[in-house]
Amino acid sequence: MALTLFDTDEYRPPVWKSYLYQLQQEAPHPRRITCTNEVENRPKYYGREFHGMISREAADQLLSVAEGSYLIRESQRQPGTYTLALRFGSQTRNFRLYYDGKHFVGEKRFESIHDLVTDGLITLYIETKAAEYIAKMTINPIYEHIGYTTLNREPAYQKHMPIPKETLDEKDSTGQDGVSEKRVHTFRGPHWCEYCANFMWGLIAQGVRCADCGLNVHKQCSKMVPNDCKPDLKHVKKVYSCDLTTLVKAHITKRPMVVDMCIREIESRGLNSEGLYRVSGFSDLIEDVKMAFDRDGEKADISVNMYEDINIITGALKLYFRDLPIPLITYDAYPKFIESAKIMDPDEQLETLHEALKLLPPAHCETLRYLMAHLKRVTLHEKENLMNAENLGIVFGPTLMRSPELDAMAALNDIRYQRLVVELLIKNEDILF
Numbered sequence: 153m154a155l156t157l158f159d160t161d162e163y164r165p166p167v168w169k170s171y172l173y174q175l176q177q178e179a180p181h182p183r184r185i186t187c188t189n190e191v192e193n194r195p196k197y198y199g200r201e202f203h204g205m206i207s208r209e210a211a212d213q214l215l216s217v218a219e220g221s222y223l224i225r226e227s228q229r230q231p232g233t234y235t236l237a238l239r240f241g242s243q244t245r246n247f248r249l250y251y252d253g254k255h256f257v258g259e260k261r262f263e264s265i266h267d268l269v270t271d272g273l274i275t276l277y278i279e280t281k282a283a284e285y286i287a288k289m290t291i292n293p294i295y296e297h298i299g300y301t302t303l304n305r306e307p308a309y310q311k312h313m314p315i316p317k318e319t320l321d322e323k324d325s326t327g328q329d330g331v332s333e334k335r336v337h338t339f340r341g342p343h344w345c346e347y348c349a350n351f352m353w354g355l356i357a358q359g360v361r362c363a364d365c366g367l368n369v370h371k372q373c374s375k376m377v378p379n380d381c382k383p384d385l386k387h388v389k390k391v392y393s394c395d396l397t398t399l400v401k402a403h404i405t406k407r408p409m410v411v412d413m414c415i416r417e418i419e420s421r422g423l424n425s426e427g428l429y430r431v432s433g434f435s436d437l438i439e440d441v442k443m444a445f446d447r448d449g450e451k452a453d454i455s456v457n458m459y460e461d462i463n464i465i466t467g468a469l470k471l472y473f474r475d476l477p478i479p480l481i482t483y484d485a486y487p488k489f490i491e492s493a494k495i496m497d498p499d500e501q502l503e504t505l506h507e508a509l510k511l512l513p514p515a516h517c518e519t520l521r522y523l524m525a526h527l528k529r530v531t532l533h534e535k536e537n538l539m540n541a542e543n544l545g546i547v548f549g550p551t552l553m554r555s556p557e558l559d560a561m562a563a564l565n566d567i568r569y570q571r572l573v574v575e576l577l578i579k580n581e582d583i584l585f
Contacts, residue, residue: 180220340483340556422462433463545575
């Protein structure tokens with residue numbers, strides 16, 4: 153039996169480190185100390201946690217009940233200024249509190265005092281317990297092994313080739329050639345840094361995201377990442393389970409090749425197949441298609457000679473979307489899409505859906521547009537395939553959308569709205585895109 157030798161540069165999935173995630177789970181929970189008296193001149197943006205003009209000593213006494221206890225008081229020395237008093241580490245910590253439509257004590261801005269305190273307790277706890285660990289996070293990074301490594305030298309065969317128009321159109325948003333823009337980002341659900349493999353802690357603004365390649369890293373780790381962090385194709389050795397933006401940047405395409413190739417194959421021979429997308433193909437053969445794309449990329453053979461059953465190809469396409477680390481309809485855009493499905497007025501509903509589409513990264517939006525145009529063509533053959541927009545919504549809702557909420561019940565309640573979102577996108581594809 154022949155042995156397959158793997159070169160040392162072969163892609164290996166990163167091992168995410170759980171230590172900081174465990175610390176976040178252990179952090180003290182906020183405990184609001186409410187004022188039982190009616191306080192005059194209480195600012196309208198504070199609630200019962202506001203105790204008026206009390207002394208530090210009085211605040212300290214009230215907060216001594218438990219870790220995580222907090223209240224707001226007006227400064228006696230500077231009336232009209234406010235202090236967040238917070239119990240942490242068996243002592244009271246005082247922070248100057250500001251409001252400009254959102255609450256803040258530093259760079260991060262919060263919708264509620266409760267969220268501000270929650271994030272503050274997480275940060276204090278982790279930075280107290282793991283200060284030395286955090287200082288050493290950038291040692292032994294995984295960055296070079298996951299597909300974002302800088303192309304330091306232009307390949308010789310490209311030097312005299314004309315630059316494709318699509319490449320010119322996709323210059324990064326900073327307007328500076330070769331310099332990527334990294335923006336502070338709020339991640340929905342648990343996320344790990346793609347430089348150091350450690351958990352990105354906190355409630356909001358946990359790290360930064362590269363506008364060019366989609367790299368997600370801690371703010372301190374971003375200083376270690378080159379400014380021209382375009383994905384290196386030699387490290388992007390997978391098609392499935394690879395970030396969509398990273399994949400299209402690495403291959404210099406508008407959409408993932410697996411989407412284009414599967415849809416072309418389905419439209420060439422499968423539009424009249426009964427139960428298209430609803431009927432499942434043989435799972436082992438679907439896995440074969442996945443392996444073919446991961447191994448051969450655009451050279452993968454998915455023709456009728458290899459896979460006679462069209463349901464294998466539809467299954468492979470659905471699996472691609474399910475395997476995306478960030479769903480096609482991203483976690484950030486998810487709430488707006490769900491909001492649109494709940495609106496009863498048709499015009500307002502389409503307007504909200506249009507706004508939701510603007511929240512998607514360019515590669516995600518283009519892929520969604522192409523897929524919806526395809527599914528619209530599928531519905532034109534409804535008499536033969538028995539698949540209308542509603543049926544396709546049932547199939548593709550949970551495939552294209554995943555709730556950022558960790559609460560299983562909340563995610564379950566969203567399923568009907570996910571179906572409706574896809575149904576609306578198919579029916580109004582010509583208007584929305």
